[in-house]
Amino acid sequence: MTRPWQLAFGLLLTALAGYVDALGFIRLSGLYTSFMSGNTTQLAVSLGQGTVARSTMPALLVIMFLAGSILGSGLSMVTPMRWATPVVLTYEALLIVGALAFGLATPDLGLASLFMALAMGSQNAVLGSVEGFRAGTTFVTGALHSLGQNIAAALTGRGAVFAWIGDAAVWAALLMGAFCGAVAYDALNLYALILPAGLAGLLAGAAALFTVARSPQPPAASSAQ
Structure with missing residues (x-):
């Protein structure tokens, strides 16, 4: 996959993560399906204040995200290696479909959010860094830090003038994805999960086509003389 396509895939996946995280945040009244720093903090606060019952869901979300990453x-x-991206994206799409199915069947058990966390943990295995910045991950704290560093380098003349654009795009992708997720959940409730499942499936198909197109072709048989 070429760098422009890697970048496009990464930004779409980051937007997908923001979308799913917004759904989880609204559904769980302040917990997350991809932002595990927030869940870890809420877990620690709940335990520290002695409200053990409130620590169950953030603990389960962290466990499911870790399981998804593994x-x-x-x-x-x-x-x-060449098939890793389409295979993991297909797996992620199936997990999001599972989140929708379990959420509709058992709306009071929180299984939809747990499967969403499992899917988001899995997504981080898809793409790594693209020319110096992270794309496709489910969190942007590192991107914001890198954005600040690159802006400082540009202002002091110690770095490329526009090196910060990639990290800014990653942050903006998560922001727009979360905005779309909030709007979609307000209109569609759990059915809003159809969109990220479809997007993950489309990206899996596109990645598979890239893999096939770039696979070495067998040499043509020479004609008999």
Whole structure:
């Protein structure tokens, strides 16, 4: 996959993460399906204040995100390298569909949010860094820090003038994804998960087409003389 396509994939996946995180945040009244720093803080506060019952959901979300990271990373490791991206994206799409199915069947158990966290943990195994900045991950704290560093370098003349644009785009992608997720959830409730599931599936298909197109072709048979 070429760099422009890697960048496009990464930004779309970051937007997808923001979308899913917004759904989880609204549904769980302040918890997250991809921002585990926030869940970890809420877990610690709940335990510190002695409200153990309130610590259950943030703990489960952290566990499911970690499980998703392990499963997604393991899947990418055992899959031939050129097929890792389409395979992990297909797995992520299926997990989001599972979140929708379980959420509709058992709306009071929180299974939709747990499957969403599992999917977001898996997504981080898809793409790594693209020419110096992270794209496709489910968090942007590192991108914001890198954005600040690159702006400082540009202002002091110690770095490229526009090196900060990539990190700014990653942050903006998460912001826009979360905005769209909030609007969609208000209109569609859990059915809003159809969009990220479809997007993950489309990206999986596109990645598979790239893989096939770039696969080495067998040499043509020479004609008999």
